Amino acid sequence: MSENIKEMIGKVFNDIADAMETGQFGSKVKVGITILGSEHGIDNMVKGAELAAKNSQDYEVVLIGPKVDTKLRIVEANTEDEAHKKMEELLDNGEIDACVTMHYNFPIGVSTVGKVITPAKGQEMFLATTTGTSSPHRAEAMVKNALYGIIAAKSTGIENPTVGILNVDGARQVERALKELNNNGYPINFVESMRSDGGAVMRGNDLLAGTPDVMIQDTLTGNIFMKVFSSYTTGGDYEALGYGYGPGIGDGYDRTVLILSRASGVPVVAGAIAYGAQLVKGNLKEVAKREFSAAKKAKLEEILKSLTVDHKKSSSAEDEEVVAPPKEVVTGSISGIDIMDLEDAVKALWKKGIYAESGMGCTGPILMVHEDKIKIATDVLGEAGFVAKEADPC
Numbered sequence: 001m002s003e004n005i006k007e008m009i010g011k012v013f014n015d016i017a018d019a020m021e022t023g024q025f026g027s028k029v030k031v032g033i034t035i036l037g038s039e040h041g042i043d044n045m046v047k048g049a050e051l052a053a054k055n056s057q058d059y060e061v062v063l064i065g066p067k068v069d070t071k072l073r074i075v076e077a078n079t080e081d082e083a084h085k086k087m088e089e090l091l092d093n094g095e096i097d098a099c100v101t102m103h104y105n106f107p108i109g110v111s112t113v114g115k116v117i118t119p120a121k122g123q124e125m126f127l128a129t130t131t132g133t134s135s136p137h138r139a140e141a142m143v144k145n146a147l148y149g150i151i152a153a154k155s156t157g158i159e160n161p162t163v164g165i166l167n168v169d170g171a172r173q174v175e176r177a178l179k180e181l182n183n184n185g186y187p188i189n190f191v192e193s194m195r196s197d198g199g200a201v202m203r204g205n206d207l208l209a210g211t212p213d214v215m216i217q218d219t220l221t222g223n224i225f226m227k228v229f230s231s232y233t234t235g236g237d238y239e240a241l242g243y244g245y246g247p248g249i250g251d252g253y254d255r256t257v258l259i260l261s262r263a264s265g266v267p268v269v270a271g272a273i274a275y276g277a278q279l280v281k282g283n284l285k286e287v288a289k290r291e292f293s294a295a296k297k298a299k300l301e302e303i304l305k306s307l308t309v310d311h312k313k314s315s316s317a318e319d320e321e322v323v324a325p326p327k328e329v330v331t332g333s334i335s336g337i338d339i340m341d342l343e344d345a346v347k348a349l350w351k352k353g354i355y356a357e358s359g360m361g362c363t364g365p366i367l368m369v370h371e372d373k374i375k376i377a378t379d380v381l382g383e384a385g386f387v388a389k390e391a392d393p394c
Contacts, residue, residue, distance in 0.1 A: 048269020110250030123210025164212030244272030332371035
């Protein structure tokens with residue numbers, strides 16, 4: 001009898017045993033994990049996989065790598081490249097439903113949504129995103145990251161996840177775009193900052209406390225946060241907390257591949273496998289299709305295109321000299337303007353005869369005008385695309 005037939009028969013008996021134990025024949029999720037490439041060695045990966053398998057009867061863990069002493073099923077591969085090829089083959093033919101791996105390249109447009117445990121209150125929080133490139137354009141990428149984070153959260157059973165935007169460069173531009181998407185019919189559940197002045201733009205306090213279910217930022221910043229959240233108790237060389245860097249998500253991407261760092265330790269390896277199983281049970285692929293379709297109906301593509309247009313260059317009077325109106329007391333302030341657009345926003349008001357100055361408030365850049373002119377100034381800025389038209393002055 002050939003080895004392949006023996007393996008098939010063994011698999012059938014294992015499935016029967018699983019069915020007798022769980023009463024759910026054929027429904028057990030299978031999560032693969034490549035075990036080569038860790039800075040902590042193969043044993044670290046195997047122990048993490050065994051811990052994940054021990055902690056749950058709902059899924060089976062499949063190792064992809066060289067033969068090791070374990071009771072887990074092994075699909076043999078002796079190099080990282082070979083392991084990734086085996087992983088893709090197993091995913092594509094349905095032998096595994098998801099896979100956890102390291103140092104894997106996603107196409108442009110796909111990035112990963114990590115999940116951490118925040119230190120202040122022990123809250124689970126999705127970081128969107130942590131590896132990969134959603135778009136070469138920063139603001140467009142962050143809008144896509146928001147959608148990817150919502151998809152990951154919904155796939156793990158959070159029906160209406162709260163969303164916050166970290167106060168990094170481009171945050172206000174992203175906020176305007178997401179509010180436009182929301183107004184167009186794609187519901188986004190914006191959360192209020194825990195700080196007294198509130199708003200959907202999050203501060204470091206919110207990051208530590210886990211104020212939103214989904215925290216939006218650029219991928220490089222998200223990658224740093226993943227490393228800090230997972231290894232702040234260990235000195236940085238061993239990631240001991242959380243669920244890893246998460247699944248690659250993108251429009252049309254249909255493999256469930258989750259990423260670990262080479263510094264990820266046993267607890268994070270186990271957490272990533274559990275995260276992968278949870279995503280499969282929550283039908284990540286179908287959730288993604290549904291959410292992308294709904295967002296496109298709400299004019300996602302048009303909104304993304306508008307973010308890559310430099311409105312400063314769209315004017316034929318690009319180099320026009322703008323003279324400031326007579327100076328007046330400016331005690332009123334308008335927030336919600338991206339720092340990169342602040343001086344252009346000042347000039348937009350000057351052109352309309354409204355004296356304005358730029359400044360920096362507690363939540364970021366502000367425009368200062370006479371308090372009696374806040375409403376008209378906000379309307380002018382809204383028409384010019386510097387703030388959301390429905391934005392209220394701070």
